[in-house]
Amino acid sequence: MLKRLPRVVREQQMLDAAVHVFSKRGFHAASMDEIAEVAGISKPMVYAYLGTKDELFVACLHREATRLMEAVAAGVLPTARPDEQLWHGLRAFFTFVGAHRDGWRVLYRQARSEPHFAGELAGMRARIVEVVAGLLEGAATAAEVPGRPGDFTAMAYAYVGAAESLADWLADHEEEDPDHTATRMMNFVWVGADSLLQGRVWRA
Amino acid sequence: MLKRLPRVVREQQMLDAAVHVFSKRGFHAASMDEIAEVAGISKPMVYAYLGTKDELFVACLHREATRLMEAVAAGVLPTARPDEQLWHGLRAFFTFVGAHRDGWRVLYRQARSEPHFAGELAGMRARIVEVVAGLLEGAATAAEVPGRPGDFTAMAYAYVGAAESLADWLADHEEEDPDHTATRMMNFVWVGADSLLQGRVWRA
Numbered sequence: 223m224l225k226r227l228p229r230v231v232r233e234q235q236m237l238d239a240a241v242h243v244f245s246k247r248g249f250h251a252a253s254m255d256e257i258a259e260v261a262g263i264s265k266p267m268v269y270a271y272l273g274t275k276d277e278l279f280v281a282c283l284h285r286e287a288t289r290l291m292e293a294v295a296a297g298v299l300p301t302a303r304p305d306e307q308l309w310h311g312l313r314a315f316f317t318f319v320g321a322h323r324d325g326w327r328v329l330y331r332q333a334r335s336e337p338h339f340a341g342e343l344a345g346m347r348a349r350i351v352e353v354v355a356g357l358l359e360g361a362a363t364a365a366e367v368p369g370r371p372g373d374f375t376a377m378a379y380a381y382v383g384a385a386e387s388l389a390d391w392l393a394d395h396e397e398e399d400p401d402h403t404a405t406r407m408m409n410f411v412w413v414g415a416d417s418l419l420q421g422r423v424w425r426a
Numbered sequence: 427m428l429k430r431l432p433r434v435v436r437e438q439q440m441l442d443a444a445v446h447v448f449s450k451r452g453f454h455a456a457s458m459d460e461i462a463e464v465a466g467i468s469k470p471m472v473y474a475y476l477g478t479k480d481e482l483f484v485a486c487l488h489r490e491a492t493r494l495m496e497a498v499a500a501g502v503l504p505t506a507r508p509d510e511q512l513w514h515g516l517r518a519f520f521t522f523v524g525a526h527r528d529g530w531r532v533l534y535r536q537a538r539s540e541p542h543f544a545g546e547l548a549g550m551r552a553r554i555v556e557v558v559a560g561l562l563e564g565a566a567t568a569a570e571v572p573g574r575p576g577d578f579t580a581m582a583y584a585y586v587g588a589a590e591s592l593a594d595w596l597a598d599h600e601e602e603d604p605d606h607t608a609t610r611m612m613n614f615v616w617v618g619a620d621s622l623l624q625g626r627v628w629r630a
Contacts (some may be wrong), residue, residue, distance in 0.1 A: 334539065336539070338537075376592065380589075382591060383592065391579075391580055410584045414619075
Protein backbone atom coordinates (compact mmCIF):
# COMPACT_ATOMS: atom_id res chain seq x y z
CA MET A 223 0.00 0.00 0.00
CA LEU A 224 1.22 3.52 -0.88
CA LYS A 225 2.42 5.33 2.20
CA ARG A 226 0.47 8.55 2.69
CA LEU A 227 2.74 11.57 3.00
CA PRO A 228 1.63 15.14 3.71
CA ARG A 229 1.10 17.13 0.51
CA VAL A 230 3.91 19.57 1.30
CA VAL A 231 6.46 16.75 1.75
CA ARG A 232 5.35 15.10 -1.48
CA GLU A 233 5.63 18.41 -3.35
CA GLN A 234 9.17 18.95 -2.09
CA GLN A 235 10.09 15.43 -3.27
CA MET A 236 8.73 16.21 -6.72
CA LEU A 237 10.60 19.51 -6.84
CA ASP A 238 13.83 17.74 -5.78
CA ALA A 239 13.30 15.24 -8.59
CA ALA A 240 12.44 17.98 -11.10
CA VAL A 241 15.51 20.11 -10.23
CA HIS A 242 17.67 16.99 -10.59
CA VAL A 243 16.22 16.04 -14.00
CA PHE A 244 16.15 19.61 -15.38
CA SER A 245 19.78 20.03 -14.29
CA LYS A 246 20.80 16.75 -15.89
CA ARG A 247 18.84 17.00 -19.16
CA GLY A 248 18.06 20.70 -19.69
CA PHE A 249 14.51 22.04 -19.90
CA HIS A 250 13.62 20.77 -23.38
CA ALA A 251 15.02 17.26 -23.06
CA ALA A 252 13.66 16.72 -19.54
CA SER A 253 10.60 14.43 -19.57
CA MET A 254 7.75 14.32 -17.11
CA ASP A 255 8.11 10.51 -17.19
CA GLU A 256 11.64 10.69 -15.81
CA ILE A 257 10.70 13.31 -13.22
CA ALA A 258 7.82 11.10 -12.02
CA GLU A 259 10.12 8.07 -11.93
CA VAL A 260 12.85 9.86 -9.94
CA ALA A 261 10.21 11.19 -7.54
CA GLY A 262 8.71 7.68 -7.19
CA ILE A 263 5.29 9.04 -8.05
CA SER A 264 2.95 8.44 -11.00
CA LYS A 265 2.98 10.98 -13.82
CA PRO A 266 -0.70 11.95 -13.37
CA MET A 267 0.14 12.72 -9.74
CA VAL A 268 2.96 15.08 -10.80
CA TYR A 269 0.54 16.87 -13.13
CA ALA A 270 -2.12 16.96 -10.41
CA TYR A 271 0.24 18.47 -7.84
CA LEU A 272 2.42 20.84 -9.85
CA GLY A 273 0.87 21.18 -13.31
CA THR A 274 2.54 21.16 -16.71
CA LYS A 275 6.28 20.98 -17.38
CA ASP A 276 6.36 24.79 -17.72
CA GLU A 277 4.61 25.24 -14.39
CA LEU A 278 6.90 22.68 -12.76
CA PHE A 279 9.95 24.53 -14.08
CA VAL A 280 8.65 27.85 -12.69
CA ALA A 281 7.98 26.13 -9.34
CA CYS A 282 11.62 24.88 -9.37
CA LEU A 283 12.89 28.37 -10.16
CA HIS A 284 10.86 29.88 -7.32
CA ARG A 285 12.02 27.31 -4.81
CA GLU A 286 15.70 27.67 -5.77
CA ALA A 287 15.50 31.49 -5.74
CA THR A 288 13.80 31.42 -2.33
CA ARG A 289 16.48 29.05 -0.97
CA LEU A 290 19.19 31.33 -2.34
CA MET A 291 17.66 34.43 -0.77
CA GLU A 292 17.17 32.58 2.54
CA ALA A 293 20.82 31.46 2.52
CA VAL A 294 22.00 35.03 1.88
CA ALA A 295 19.64 36.54 4.46
CA ALA A 296 20.74 33.97 7.06
CA GLY A 297 24.37 34.89 6.38
CA VAL A 298 23.87 38.62 6.96
CA LEU A 299 23.84 39.81 10.58
CA PRO A 300 22.06 43.19 10.69
CA THR A 301 24.16 44.28 13.67
CA ALA A 302 27.52 43.56 11.98
CA ARG A 303 29.76 46.21 10.39
CA PRO A 304 28.87 46.96 6.71
CA ASP A 305 31.94 45.14 5.36
CA GLU A 306 31.15 42.08 7.50
CA GLN A 307 27.53 42.12 6.34
CA LEU A 308 28.66 42.36 2.73
CA TRP A 309 31.27 39.62 3.16
CA HIS A 310 28.85 37.20 4.82
CA GLY A 311 26.16 37.92 2.24
CA LEU A 312 28.54 37.39 -0.68
CA ARG A 313 30.01 34.29 0.89
CA ALA A 314 26.55 32.78 1.42
CA PHE A 315 25.64 33.63 -2.17
CA PHE A 316 28.72 32.13 -3.82
CA THR A 317 28.70 29.12 -1.47
CA PHE A 318 25.13 28.42 -2.57
CA VAL A 319 26.01 28.75 -6.26
CA GLY A 320 29.18 26.66 -5.80
CA ALA A 321 27.15 23.90 -4.14
CA HIS A 322 24.50 24.00 -6.90
CA ARG A 323 26.57 24.59 -10.05
CA ASP A 324 24.37 22.31 -12.18
CA GLY A 325 21.22 23.92 -10.89
CA TRP A 326 22.55 27.42 -11.54
CA ARG A 327 23.63 26.57 -15.06
CA VAL A 328 20.38 24.96 -16.02
CA LEU A 329 17.77 26.76 -14.00
CA TYR A 330 19.18 30.27 -14.23
CA ARG A 331 20.57 30.18 -17.77
CA GLN A 332 17.60 28.25 -19.09
CA ALA A 333 15.16 30.64 -17.46
CA ARG A 334 17.05 33.56 -18.98
CA SER A 335 17.00 32.11 -22.47
CA GLU A 336 13.35 31.06 -22.62
CA PRO A 337 11.05 33.95 -23.53
CA HIS A 338 8.16 32.60 -21.45
CA PHE A 339 10.32 32.37 -18.30
CA ALA A 340 12.04 35.76 -18.79
CA GLY A 341 9.21 37.54 -16.99
CA GLU A 342 9.47 35.22 -13.96
CA LEU A 343 13.22 35.77 -13.79
CA ALA A 344 12.89 39.57 -14.15
CA GLY A 345 10.42 39.55 -11.23
CA MET A 346 12.78 37.55 -8.99
CA ARG A 347 15.69 39.75 -10.01
CA ALA A 348 13.71 42.91 -9.12
CA ARG A 349 13.03 41.43 -5.65
CA ILE A 350 16.74 40.72 -5.14
CA VAL A 351 17.68 44.24 -6.35
CA GLU A 352 15.26 45.75 -3.80
CA VAL A 353 16.75 43.61 -0.99
CA VAL A 354 20.28 44.74 -1.93
CA ALA A 355 19.16 48.39 -2.30
CA GLY A 356 17.70 48.16 1.22
CA LEU A 357 20.99 46.78 2.61
CA LEU A 358 22.95 49.57 0.86
CA GLU A 359 20.58 52.20 2.19
CA GLY A 360 20.91 50.75 5.70
CA ALA A 361 24.71 50.82 5.50
CA ALA A 362 24.70 54.37 4.08
CA THR A 363 22.27 55.60 6.73
CA ALA A 364 24.37 54.06 9.50
CA ALA A 365 27.45 55.76 8.04
CA GLU A 366 25.48 59.02 7.56
CA VAL A 367 26.27 59.16 3.84
CA PRO A 368 23.73 61.27 1.93
CA GLY A 369 21.99 59.55 -0.97
CA ARG A 370 18.66 59.60 -2.77
CA PRO A 371 16.54 56.42 -2.85
CA GLY A 372 16.95 56.12 -6.64
CA ASP A 373 20.71 56.02 -6.19
CA PHE A 374 20.53 52.87 -4.06
CA THR A 375 18.39 51.05 -6.61
CA ALA A 376 20.76 51.96 -9.48
CA MET A 377 23.73 50.93 -7.33
CA ALA A 378 22.00 47.66 -6.45
CA TYR A 379 21.65 46.89 -10.18
CA ALA A 380 25.42 47.20 -10.52
CA TYR A 381 26.00 44.91 -7.50
CA VAL A 382 23.50 42.29 -8.63
CA GLY A 383 24.82 42.36 -12.21
CA ALA A 384 28.40 41.89 -11.03
CA ALA A 385 27.41 39.05 -8.68
CA GLU A 386 25.35 37.24 -11.36
CA SER A 387 28.16 37.51 -13.86
CA LEU A 388 30.73 36.16 -11.38
CA ALA A 389 28.32 33.39 -10.32
CA ASP A 390 28.01 32.37 -13.97
CA TRP A 391 31.81 32.26 -14.18
CA LEU A 392 31.99 30.22 -10.95
CA ALA A 393 29.42 27.72 -12.25
CA ASP A 394 31.74 26.94 -15.17
CA HIS A 395 34.91 26.69 -13.05
CA GLU A 396 34.69 23.52 -10.96
CA GLU A 397 38.18 24.11 -9.52
CA GLU A 398 37.31 27.55 -8.08
CA ASP A 399 36.63 27.76 -4.33
CA PRO A 400 33.43 29.80 -3.74
CA ASP A 401 35.14 31.63 -0.86
CA HIS A 402 37.75 32.79 -3.33
CA THR A 403 35.04 34.12 -5.66
CA ALA A 404 33.42 35.93 -2.73
CA THR A 405 36.82 37.49 -1.95
CA ARG A 406 37.20 38.65 -5.57
CA MET A 407 33.79 40.29 -5.44
CA MET A 408 34.58 41.82 -2.04
CA ASN A 409 37.71 43.41 -3.45
CA PHE A 410 35.74 44.63 -6.44
CA VAL A 411 32.87 46.25 -4.56
CA TRP A 412 34.43 47.10 -1.21
CA VAL A 413 37.99 48.15 -1.94
CA GLY A 414 37.57 49.52 -5.49
CA ALA A 415 40.03 49.61 -8.37
CA ASP A 416 41.84 52.74 -7.20
CA SER A 417 42.91 51.18 -3.91
CA LEU A 418 43.52 47.79 -5.56
CA LEU A 419 45.96 49.44 -7.99
CA GLN A 420 47.71 50.92 -4.96
CA GLY A 421 48.20 47.38 -3.73
CA ARG A 422 45.46 47.39 -1.10
CA VAL A 423 43.48 44.13 -0.85
CA TRP A 424 40.64 42.95 1.30
CA ARG A 425 41.07 39.77 3.33
CA ALA A 426 38.47 37.88 5.36
CA MET B 427 15.52 53.20 -63.04
CA LEU B 428 16.82 51.83 -59.76
CA LYS B 429 19.96 53.65 -58.71
CA ARG B 430 22.86 51.22 -58.36
CA LEU B 431 24.50 51.47 -54.96
CA PRO B 432 27.57 49.57 -53.82
CA ARG B 433 26.65 46.35 -52.03
CA VAL B 434 28.13 47.51 -48.72
CA VAL B 435 26.04 50.72 -48.73
CA ARG B 436 22.90 48.79 -49.55
CA GLU B 437 23.59 46.29 -46.76
CA GLN B 438 24.04 49.07 -44.23
CA GLN B 439 20.69 50.56 -45.34
CA MET B 440 19.01 47.20 -44.81
CA LEU B 441 20.61 46.82 -41.40
CA ASP B 442 19.49 50.34 -40.43
CA ALA B 443 15.94 49.45 -41.50
CA ALA B 444 16.08 46.10 -39.69
CA VAL B 445 17.37 47.59 -36.40
CA HIS B 446 14.60 50.21 -36.62
CA VAL B 447 11.85 47.64 -37.22
CA PHE B 448 13.15 45.09 -34.67
CA SER B 449 13.39 47.90 -32.10
CA LYS B 450 9.85 49.10 -32.85
CA ARG B 451 8.10 45.72 -33.12
CA GLY B 452 10.28 43.21 -31.29
CA PHE B 453 11.79 40.17 -32.99
CA HIS B 454 8.65 38.06 -33.37
CA ALA B 455 6.28 40.78 -34.56
CA ALA B 456 8.83 42.32 -36.98
CA SER B 457 8.02 41.38 -40.57
CA MET B 458 10.40 41.10 -43.51
CA ASP B 459 7.82 43.06 -45.53
CA GLU B 460 8.11 46.08 -43.25
CA ILE B 461 11.92 45.84 -43.14
CA ALA B 462 12.04 45.76 -46.95
CA GLU B 463 9.60 48.69 -47.15
CA VAL B 464 11.59 50.83 -44.67
CA ALA B 465 14.82 49.98 -46.53
CA GLY B 466 13.16 50.88 -49.87
CA ILE B 467 14.19 47.50 -51.27
CA SER B 468 12.20 44.47 -52.44
CA LYS B 469 11.75 41.59 -50.00
CA PRO B 470 13.56 39.05 -52.21
CA MET B 471 16.53 41.45 -52.28
CA VAL B 472 16.62 41.56 -48.46
CA TYR B 473 16.65 37.73 -48.41
CA ALA B 474 19.30 37.66 -51.14
CA TYR B 475 21.59 40.05 -49.27
CA LEU B 476 21.16 39.11 -45.64
CA GLY B 477 19.22 35.85 -45.49
CA THR B 478 16.32 34.85 -43.26
CA LYS B 479 14.86 36.93 -40.42
CA ASP B 480 17.04 34.99 -37.95
CA GLU B 481 20.18 35.71 -39.97
CA LEU B 482 19.19 39.34 -40.35
CA PHE B 483 18.72 39.64 -36.58
CA VAL B 484 22.16 38.11 -35.94
CA ALA B 485 23.66 40.55 -38.49
CA CYS B 486 22.00 43.44 -36.60
CA LEU B 487 23.36 42.14 -33.30
CA HIS B 488 26.88 41.88 -34.73
CA ARG B 489 26.80 45.37 -36.21
CA GLU B 490 25.45 46.97 -33.03
CA ALA B 491 27.98 45.10 -30.85
CA THR B 492 30.81 46.14 -33.17
CA ARG B 493 29.67 49.78 -33.08
CA LEU B 494 29.48 49.61 -29.30
CA MET B 495 33.00 48.18 -29.01
CA GLU B 496 34.34 50.74 -31.50
CA ALA B 497 32.74 53.58 -29.53
CA VAL B 498 34.30 52.29 -26.29
CA ALA B 499 37.71 51.66 -27.87
CA ALA B 500 37.69 55.16 -29.46
CA GLY B 501 36.94 56.65 -26.02
CA VAL B 502 39.88 54.96 -24.29
CA LEU B 503 43.30 56.59 -24.71
CA PRO B 504 45.95 53.96 -23.98
CA THR B 505 48.34 56.63 -22.69
CA ALA B 506 45.88 58.09 -20.18
CA ARG B 507 45.91 57.31 -16.43
CA PRO B 508 43.90 54.17 -15.51
CA ASP B 509 41.04 56.15 -13.95
CA GLU B 510 40.81 58.36 -17.05
CA GLN B 511 40.81 55.30 -19.31
CA LEU B 512 38.08 53.72 -17.24
CA TRP B 513 36.05 56.94 -17.13
CA HIS B 514 36.25 57.52 -20.87
CA GLY B 515 35.45 53.88 -21.62
CA LEU B 516 32.44 53.85 -19.29
CA ARG B 517 31.25 57.19 -20.60
CA ALA B 518 31.45 56.00 -24.21
CA PHE B 519 29.59 52.80 -23.25
CA PHE B 520 26.72 54.47 -21.41
CA THR B 521 26.49 57.28 -23.99
CA PHE B 522 26.06 54.63 -26.69
CA VAL B 523 23.38 52.80 -24.69
CA GLY B 524 21.64 56.08 -23.81
CA ALA B 525 21.53 57.06 -27.50
CA HIS B 526 20.19 53.62 -28.52
CA ARG B 527 17.82 52.76 -25.67
CA ASP B 528 15.29 51.10 -28.00
CA GLY B 529 18.00 49.13 -29.72
CA TRP B 530 19.49 47.97 -26.43
CA ARG B 531 16.12 46.87 -25.06
CA VAL B 532 15.14 44.96 -28.14
CA LEU B 533 18.40 43.67 -29.54
CA TYR B 534 20.12 42.83 -26.27
CA ARG B 535 17.17 41.59 -24.23
CA GLN B 536 15.66 39.77 -27.19
CA ALA B 537 18.97 38.10 -27.99
CA ARG B 538 19.28 37.05 -24.36
CA SER B 539 15.80 35.57 -24.22
CA GLU B 540 15.85 33.60 -27.50
CA PRO B 541 17.58 30.23 -27.14
CA HIS B 542 18.92 30.30 -30.71
CA PHE B 543 20.58 33.71 -30.22
CA ALA B 544 21.98 32.96 -26.76
CA GLY B 545 25.11 31.43 -28.30
CA GLU B 546 25.79 34.51 -30.43
CA LEU B 547 25.38 36.76 -27.43
CA ALA B 548 27.63 34.58 -25.25
CA GLY B 549 30.33 34.79 -27.94
CA MET B 550 30.13 38.59 -28.13
CA ARG B 551 30.13 38.81 -24.36
CA ALA B 552 33.26 36.63 -24.15
CA ARG B 553 35.02 39.00 -26.59
CA ILE B 554 34.07 42.03 -24.49
CA VAL B 555 35.23 40.25 -21.30
CA GLU B 556 38.62 39.56 -22.90
CA VAL B 557 38.96 43.22 -23.98
CA VAL B 558 38.17 44.39 -20.44
CA ALA B 559 40.51 41.77 -18.92
CA GLY B 560 43.28 43.10 -21.20
CA LEU B 561 42.64 46.69 -20.05
CA LEU B 562 42.70 45.58 -16.40
CA GLU B 563 45.91 43.67 -16.91
CA GLY B 564 47.47 46.69 -18.64
CA ALA B 565 46.49 48.98 -15.77
CA ALA B 566 47.72 46.48 -13.16
CA THR B 567 51.01 45.95 -15.01
CA ALA B 568 51.57 49.71 -15.26
CA ALA B 569 50.89 50.01 -11.53
CA GLU B 570 53.07 46.94 -10.83
CA VAL B 571 50.25 45.13 -9.01
CA PRO B 572 50.78 41.36 -8.95
CA GLY B 573 47.98 39.27 -10.43
CA ARG B 574 47.48 35.99 -12.26
CA PRO B 575 45.86 36.03 -15.73
CA GLY B 576 42.79 34.14 -14.45
CA ASP B 577 42.20 36.88 -11.91
CA PHE B 578 41.79 39.48 -14.63
CA THR B 579 39.24 37.40 -16.51
CA ALA B 580 37.18 36.76 -13.36
CA MET B 581 37.41 40.46 -12.48
CA ALA B 582 36.36 41.39 -16.01
CA TYR B 583 33.22 39.24 -15.60
CA ALA B 584 32.30 41.31 -12.56
CA TYR B 585 32.88 44.60 -14.46
CA VAL B 586 30.96 43.49 -17.53
CA GLY B 587 28.08 42.13 -15.43
CA ALA B 588 27.81 45.37 -13.46
CA ALA B 589 27.93 47.48 -16.66
CA GLU B 590 25.30 45.35 -18.43
CA SER B 591 22.98 45.49 -15.46
CA LEU B 592 23.32 49.28 -15.16
CA ALA B 593 22.87 49.66 -18.94
CA ASP B 594 19.62 47.72 -18.67
CA TRP B 595 18.52 50.06 -15.90
CA LEU B 596 19.53 53.10 -18.00
CA ALA B 597 17.57 51.82 -21.02
CA ASP B 598 14.39 51.87 -18.90
CA HIS B 599 15.03 55.33 -17.39
CA GLU B 600 14.58 57.93 -20.11
CA GLU B 601 15.20 60.78 -17.66
CA GLU B 602 18.66 59.49 -16.63
CA ASP B 603 21.69 61.25 -18.13
CA PRO B 604 24.18 58.62 -19.42
CA ASP B 605 27.07 60.65 -17.94
CA HIS B 606 25.41 60.27 -14.56
CA THR B 607 25.18 56.50 -15.02
CA ALA B 608 28.87 56.42 -16.00
CA THR B 609 29.66 58.36 -12.80
CA ARG B 610 27.66 55.85 -10.70
CA MET B 611 29.61 53.00 -12.23
CA MET B 612 32.90 54.86 -11.77
CA ASN B 613 32.17 55.30 -8.08
CA PHE B 614 31.21 51.65 -7.86
CA VAL B 615 34.31 50.19 -9.54
CA TRP B 616 36.94 52.85 -8.90
CA VAL B 617 36.24 54.20 -5.44
CA GLY B 618 34.62 51.14 -3.85
CA ALA B 619 32.00 50.90 -1.10
CA ASP B 620 34.46 51.34 1.78
CA SER B 621 35.62 54.76 0.59
CA LEU B 622 32.09 55.71 -0.51
CA LEU B 623 30.81 55.03 3.01
CA GLN B 624 33.57 57.31 4.28
CA GLY B 625 32.10 60.06 2.12
CA ARG B 626 34.63 59.88 -0.71
CA VAL B 627 33.19 60.28 -4.22
CA TRP B 628 34.65 60.29 -7.69
CA ARG B 629 33.98 63.29 -9.95
CA ALA B 630 34.86 63.73 -13.63
